[in-house]
Amino acid sequence: MGVADPVVRPGPVPHGEGPPHRARGGERRRGARRRHHGVCPEVPARRRRGRGDGGCGVNEAWNDLMRERHRKIEDLRAAGETPYPNDQRVGWTAAAARAAAGTLSPEELAGKAIRVDIAGRVVALRRFGKATFLSLSDRSGRIQGYVKKDTLGDAEYGLFQKVVDSGDLLWLEGTLFITRTGELTVQADRFRVLTKAIRPLPEKWHGLSDVETRYRQRYVDLIVNDEVREIFRRRARIVNFLRDYLSRRDFLEVETPMMQPVAGGATARPFVTHHNTLDMDLYLRVAPELYLKRLLVGGFERVFEINRNFRNEGISTQHNPEFTMIEFYQAYATFTDLMGLTEDMLSSLATALYGSPKFSYQGETVDFTPPWERLTVAQAAARYGGFPEERLADETFLRETAVRLGVPDAAAASQGHLLVGIYEEVAERRIAGPAFVTEYPIEVSPLSRPNGARPRIVDRFELIVRGREIANAFSELNDPVDQRGRFEEQLRRRERGDEEAHFLDEDYLRALEYGMPPAAGEGIGIDRLVMLFTDSPSIREVILFPLLRKEG
RNA sequence: GAGCCCAUAGCUCAGUUGGCAGAGCAUCUGACUUUUAAUCAGAGGGCCGCUGGUUCGAUCCCAGCUGGGCUCACCA
Numbered sequence: 001m002g003v004a005d006p007v008v009r010p011g012p013v014p015h016g017e018g019p020p021h022r023a024r025g026g027e028r029r030r031g032a033r034r035r036h037h038g039v040c041p042e043v044p045a046r047r048r049r050g051r052g053d054g055g056c057g058v059n060e061a062w063n064d065l066m067r068e069r070h071r072k073i074e075d076l077r078a079a080g081e082t083p084y085p086n087d088q089r090v091g092w093t094a095a096a097a098r099a100a101a102g103t104l105s106p107e108e109l110a111g112k113a114i115r116v117d118i119a120g121r122v123v124a125l126r127r128f129g130k131a132t133f134l135s136l137s138d139r140s141g142r143i144q145g146y147v148k149k150d151t152l153g154d155a156e157y158g159l160f161q162k163v164v165d166s167g168d169l170l171w172l173e174g175t176l177f178i179t180r181t182g183e184l185t186v187q188a189d190r191f192r193v194l195t196k197a198i199r200p201l202p203e204k205w206h207g208l209s210d211v212e213t214r215y216r217q218r219y220v221d222l223i224v225n226d227e228v229r230e231i232f233r234r235r236a237r238i239v240n241f242l243r244d245y246l247s248r249r250d251f252l253e254v255e256t257p258m259m260q261p262v263a264g265g266a267t268a269r270p271f272v273t274h275h276n277t278l279d280m281d282l283y284l285r286v287a288p289e290l291y292l293k294r295l296l297v298g299g300f301e302r303v304f305e306i307n308r309n310f311r312n313e314g315i316s317t318q319h320n321p322e323f324t325m326i327e328f329y330q331a332y333a334t335f336t337d338l339m340g341l342t343e344d345m346l347s348s349l350a351t352a353l354y355g356s357p358k359f360s361y362q363g364e365t366v367d368f369t370p371p372w373e374r375l376t377v378a379q380a381a382a383r384y385g386g387f388p389e390e391r392l393a394d395e396t397f398l399r400e401t402a403v404r405l406g407v408p409d410a411a412a413a414s415q416g417h418l419l420v421g422i423y424e425e426v427a428e429r430r431i432a433g434p435a436f437v438t439e440y441p442i443e444v445s446p447l448s449r450p451n452g453a454r455p456r457i458v459d460r461f462e463l464i465v466r467g468r469e470i471a472n473a474f475s476e477l478n479d480p481v482d483q484r485g486r487f488e489e490q491l492r493r494r495e496r497g498d499e500e501a502h503f504l505d506e507d508y509l510r511a512l513e514y515g516m517p518p519a520a521g522e523g524i525g526i527d528r529l530v531m532l533f534t535d536s537p538s539i540r541e542v543i544l545f546p547l548l549r550k551e552g
Numbered sequence: 553g554a555g556c557c558c559a560u561a562g563c564u565c566a567g568u569u570g571g572c573a574g575a576g577c578a579u580c581u582g583a584c585u586u587u588u589a590a591u592c593a594g595a596g597g598g599c600c601g602c603u604g605g606u607u608c609g610a611u612c613c614c615a616g617c618u619g620g621g622c623u624c625a626c627c628a
Contacts, residue, residue, distance in 0.1 A: 064597055065562055065579055124588070131585035148585055166578080179586045203563040203577045205589050210563085212620045224563095268627070314553085314626050323628070408626080462628095469628055500627085525628055538621095549619065 065200050072163040073196050079159050083196040088171050090119040095140030097176060098184060106178040116186055117173035118143060119194055121223060124204055125166045132160070133185075136170060137223070144185040145172045151189050160191055166204075167197035167223075215546050228541075234353070235530045235542060239306060241349050242326055242524075251302040251328055256291035258284060258308065262505045265289030265447070268311040269499050271321075284310035289447065289521065290508045292329050293476060296519050297511045304328035306526065317538040318468065321547050324526040329476070331517035335459045338473045338520045339436055342463060343370035346434070346529075353533055361466055361532055368434060374461075376439035377423045385426035392419060412496075416441025416456070429467035436461040440474075446486040446502055448474035463524075470529060473522030480512035 062070070073083045092100075097116045101109055120138035131148035149157040151174075164170060174188035202208040207224045214221040214228075221228050243253065261280070263270035265287030273282050288305050295303045306326045315321065330337070347357040347368040357368040375383070382389040391397045398418040402410035407421030419441055431437070440460045442450055448458035460474035477483050487509070493501035530542040540546035 063562065068579060126587050126590055127584090128587070128590080129584040131587085133587045133590085135588075144588075146586075150585075177586095179588090181586070181588075183586090183588070185586085200562050200578060203589095205577065206564040208563070210559095210620085212559095213563090215620095266628085309628085311627070313628090316624095316627085317622085319627060325628080406625095472628080523628085528628070551619080 062198070066198050069165060069196065069198050069200070072165065073198075075159075075163050076193060076196065079163075081159075081193065083193060085192070085194060088119065088192055088194055090117060090171065092116040092118045093140035094118060094120065094136065094138050094143035097143055097186065098141075101176050101178070101184050109176055109178055114176045115173070116176055117171065118145075118186060119169065119171040122164065122166050122168050122170050123201065123224070125164070127161070130157070134164075134166075134170070136172065136186075144179075144183050145170075145174075146177075146179075146185045146187045147172075147191060148187075151187060152191070156191070163193060163196070164191075165197065165200070167199070167201040168193055169195035169197070212548070215540055215548060216551060218544055231530075231534045231536065231542060232544060234534055235526075237353070238349065238530055238533060239326075239526065241352055242345070242526075243304075243306060245345050245348070246302075246304045246326075246328055249302070251304045251330070252300050254292070254295060254300070254303050254305055255307065256285075256288045256295075256305060258310075260285050260291075262503045262507075264502055264505045264508065265291075266309070266311075267444075267446075267500045267502065269313055271310050271312045286311050287325070287523070288327050289523070290505055292327055292521065293516060293519070294508065294511045296329055296331055296476075297514050297516045301331035301517060301519075302329070315547065317540070318528070320527065320539050320543050323539070323543075325523045326526055327521065327523040329519050329521040331519045333520045334518075335438075335461055335473050335475045335520050338522050339372075339374075339461060340370075342471060342473070342522065342524075343368075343372055343434075350533070359533070361535055362537060364432070364466065366432075366434070366465060366532065372463075373433070373435040375435060375437060377419060377437055377441070378439065380427040380431060380437055381419065381423040383427070384430050385422060392422075398422065414441075414443045416443035420444050428464060428469070431464040431467055433463070433465040433467075434470075435464050437464055443489075445474065446490050447477055447483075449477045450482075465532060468528055469525070470532070471522055471524040473520060476516070476519045476521055478512060478516040478518060480509050483512055484509055 076083045097114075097118060100114050100116070104112070118136060118138060120136040120143075122134050123137045123142070124135040126133040130150075131146070134145045134147070135142050136145050147157065147160055152160065171192040171194050172186050172188040173190040174186045177185055177187050179185050202220065202224055208214055208217075208220055214225075222232075247253065259273065259275075259282040261282060263283035263286050265285070266289065268286040270283040270286050273284060274280070275282055286309055288307065288309070292303050292305060304326060305328075306324065308322050309325050310322050311319075312321065313319065330341075347370055350357045350359055350368040353359070359366055359368075378389055378392045381387065381392055385401075387397075387401070395415050395418075398415060399410060399413075402413065402418045402421050402425075405422060405425040407413070407418065407425055410418060410421065413421065423437075428437075438461045439451075439457045440448070440462075442448070442456055442458050445458040445460050448460045451457045451459050458474060460472075462469050463471035463473075477486070484504075487502060487504040490502040491504055494503070527539050527542055530536070531539060534542060536542050
């Protein structure tokens, strides 16, 4: 290697000329780092130790902490070890070791001399010269390891001291015992570095709290913040519960296209992508609805899908451009059947998670004990807006109120849009719930079945919990002629500039013409449900990798 | 898209009425064989987000930009 002292010989630097030589104080160090593209980076002389460390192979951008750790990789190699072996089998987990120890007293445990071998991330190290305690974290939890010189031997213990850092992945084999302070511990007589970490872990006490770093480097967040791991474990549990619940009731799980030639099934702006070979524009789906109902036509009378939808709209604590929904459809059922199913499903889920249908969200109690409140859109608007309910049937009143409340496009909107606009403005966010809001106007529900007695409203409900829409369900429109008329109305809206209006899907209409059984369908926002059940204030806390702008 | 707030060491944060940049943890050196935020002594580590402006001098004041957070708008 031998980069002869690269530290700077800056040529004459014209005064007052721009970077990188603006500040004289910083010049030496900066110069050293910057001036050697593609060559071995500079390592302070006192750290070189003539061992081929810190030389070529070391990334220029690495800081001293990382160079130090890279040096330890060379130390490992010098001791005949590889820093990234993949041949180590692991017999135990932390939880298995705990289970094996059970409630044995320290003496009983010592008597049984249980041998275990575990692997995991070193998340804490407490060194005492000739002995070291460490905390090892694996998929099942944490367990303490104890490594000491007279058990390991001088050479092995010396290597351990020299190369093992917090953040490394380590394998230990030894005997279980309980320390004086009562902690179950693996007293190791063998160890092996399974992966040497170059980057240091965040601080042990405050951990990683910078929200941006937590989302961008979720891997670090998951390493150090146990409660974050717990959120995503719980998310998996929730999804499994729902899948199991529906499967047991004879629903078939299916997967339908995420890339669709026509984006349908929801009022939303889609993302557009392109298939090169077919030279065809495709939309990322905004909903699986129209495909799932094609399956009803096909004879799968109960289907569900758990998957992502994509909506090219705003980002907030409630919205991520891609989000997960479960949608399910049941033939020969109506939206009122789905109210019962939803009450049962979600109260059972709450009970599975909390042992009770009651739980706390952001300091408020949510109670999923059935039956849940039912109220109409007009009742909710009247109650929370302080209007007499009769007046909400009067178009002039609706329009004036909507304009006053700042409902978008209130001047031109239909009566139904005005009512829903007012409801959303004054009522939705104030409904504590769980509540089924019903009697949506037909204009805002182009895929729903009209009510038999009152054709201006549809047989639909939204489930509101803590002011947020958690689910949306309706009896499905299966009259192909009516559906074509609804699509055509959506096209007229689109022509008037409504980018969220539905497209007309000819193939879907063709499917309806073959006959779709009467059915009801429901979509539940998984992310929002998980927020509720993990007490998370932001949707980004329950999505592993939320969308962020490109890193600067 | 708009308003408000934030950006300083690997992490968590102080700070400078504008004058060579600070702490704790982490790292390195030394002591230490039942600790768990181990302890003790010493050392190193900074493009103070980026680009300009003002100034003798900017991490600090001003402007623009980038990224993030919250609220609002849109939406589920």
